[in-house]
Amino acid sequence: MRLALLALVLLALVISNHPIDARHKGEENWKQRYRKWKEAEEQTHHHDVLIGTDEAAAARVQDEHNDVNNDGLSEKELWRQRIEAKKQRQSQWQASDGKQEGRPMSDITAWHEEKWRRKQERHYKTVPHDLQRQKRHQTRELKLEGESSGKFVRKSPPPHTKVAEMARYIVHNSDWAAVAYTSRQPETFGLPMADIFSISDGLVDNSTGVPYMYISPLDTGVQDLAKDSRCSLAMSLAQGNYCKQEGLDPEDPRCAHVFLTGKLKTVKNGTEEFARAEKLFFDRHPKLRNMPKDHRFRFAKLKISNILVQDYFGGPAHIPLAEYFAAKPEEFNPSKTRPVPEVDAELIPGASSSDSEKWLRPIE
Numbered sequence: 001m002r003l004a005l006l007a008l009v010l011l012a013l014v015i016s017n018h019p020i021d022a023r024h025k026g027e028e029n030w031k032q033r034y035r036k037w038k039e040a041e042e043q044t045h046h047h048d049v050l051i052g053t054d055e056a057a058a059a060r061v062q063d064e065h066n067d068v069n070n071d072g073l074s075e076k077e078l079w080r081q082r083i084e085a086k087k088q089r090q091s092q093w094q095a096s097d098g099k100q101e102g103r104p105m106s107d108i109t110a111w112h113e114e115k116w117r118r119k120q121e122r123h124y125k126t127v128p129h130d131l132q133r134q135k136r137h138q139t140r141e142l143k144l145e146g147e148s149s150g151k152f153v154r155k156s157p158p159p160h161t162k163v164a165e166m167a168r169y170i171v172h173n174s175d176w177a178a179v180a181y182t183s184r185q186p187e188t189f190g191l192p193m194a195d196i197f198s199i200s201d202g203l204v205d206n207s208t209g210v211p212y213m214y215i216s217p218l219d220t221g222v223q224d225l226a227k228d229s230r231c232s233l234a235m236s237l238a239q240g241n242y243c244k245q246e247g248l249d250p251e252d253p254r255c256a257h258v259f260l261t262g263k264l265k266t267v268k269n270g271t272e273e274f275a276r277a278e279k280l281f282f283d284r285h286p287k288l289r290n291m292p293k294d295h296r297f298r299f300a301k302l303k304i305s306n307i308l309v310q311d312y313f314g315g316p317a318h319i320p321l322a323e324y325f326a327a328k329p330e331e332f333n334p335s336k337t338r339p340v341p342e343v344d345a346e347l348i349p350g351a352s353s354s355d356s357e358k359w360l361r362p363i364e
């Protein structure tokens with residue numbers, strides 16, 4: 001009995017001494033995975049071969065038989081090279097001064113990029129292409145298509161001769177505006193300051209021309225505007241697709257801008273206007289509907305006193321308020337696209353007169 005036990009213990013010792021260390025095991029694993037992958041590769045190869053001519057197929061089969069792949073390397077050699085490459089990669093990030101410094105930054109970045117790329121790839125495989133497009137450009141067009149008329153209508157900007165219509169068009173099609181006001185914050189007290197507010201001037205097919213906002217007094221811009229409500233709103237055609245499509249720089253006067261000056265007024269809760277503002281604002285900015293209660297969001301609108309439109313060359317145009325409110329941006333033929341106006345050299349200041357020298361002279 002004792003002898004038998006001793007024999008068992010000895011046997012166990014012999015087995016456990018078998019030189020399979022962790023590294024070796026790892027390589028074994030890797031070999032196995034590689035073999036599996038290779039087999040799968042060969043299977044597809046085989047299928048490809050069957051599609052080709054008989055002669056090519058025969059040659060390929062012969063190659064496979066000789067254990068030689070396309071590059072003329074034997075499978076063993078290929079495998080050895082892969083192991084070597086892997087070892088080299090590992091030693092690169094372990095080598096520096098014997099200290100474990102970790103992988104170099106470029107490696108990590110490359111890894112993250114690859115991971116992100118694969119994630120995108122998976123995403124694009126599962127999400128239909130036109131849905132992806134909509135998601136990437138999730139602007140008003142999505143709304144136009146979905147909720148309003150049920151029909152996708154993309155209206156083109158009016159011609160540059162229709163200045164009031166252009167002002168209405170930009171205000172109506174802007175989802176946000178840059179708001180300029182006078183700062184009351186300690187660091188910039190008394191200086192001009194700008195903020196970005198989401199705006200909506202009406203439902204998709206029913207614009208009012210008055211930009212409505214939904215703002216919180218936690219915003220420093222709103223705090224300053226509470227003390228001095230005078231401000232100017234700047235909006236540009238560059239917020240839509242038109243300028244990009246026509247290759248117009250945002251500073252190009254043909255990529256029109258509109259500047260509304262006036263005072264910011266809050267809209268009283270419980271009034272008819274409040275209900276209207278709520279409807280038209282959240283129609284375009286549904287994500288702002290559920291703002292935290294303690295941020296005390298409220299509706300505001302711009303009481304417009306002056307309108308400037310920069311469209312085409314020759315300086316900005318003043319639009320009388322009555323003309324602005326009488327114009328309708330919805331009435332333009334949606335199927336007609338606005339042609340990019342030609343450059344009229346005579347209207348560019350200094351371009352065709354001796355004034356140009358003044359512009360070119362360096363500042364003294």
Ligand SMILES: *[C@@H]1O[C@H](CO)[C@@H](O)[C@H](O)[C@H]1NC(C)=O
Pocket residue numbers: 206208
């Ligand atoms: C457009 O809005 C105004 C109020 O701003 C309303 O009186 C009018 O009926 C609306 N028109 C349409 C077609 O919805």
Ligand SMILES: *[C@@H]1O[C@H](CO)[C@@H](O)[C@H](O)[C@H]1NC(C)=O
Pocket residue numbers: 269270297298299
């Ligand atoms: C308006 O008043 C109603 C009822 O008092 C309240 O539930 C709502 O939160 C108020 N909305 C805003 C934006 O102040």
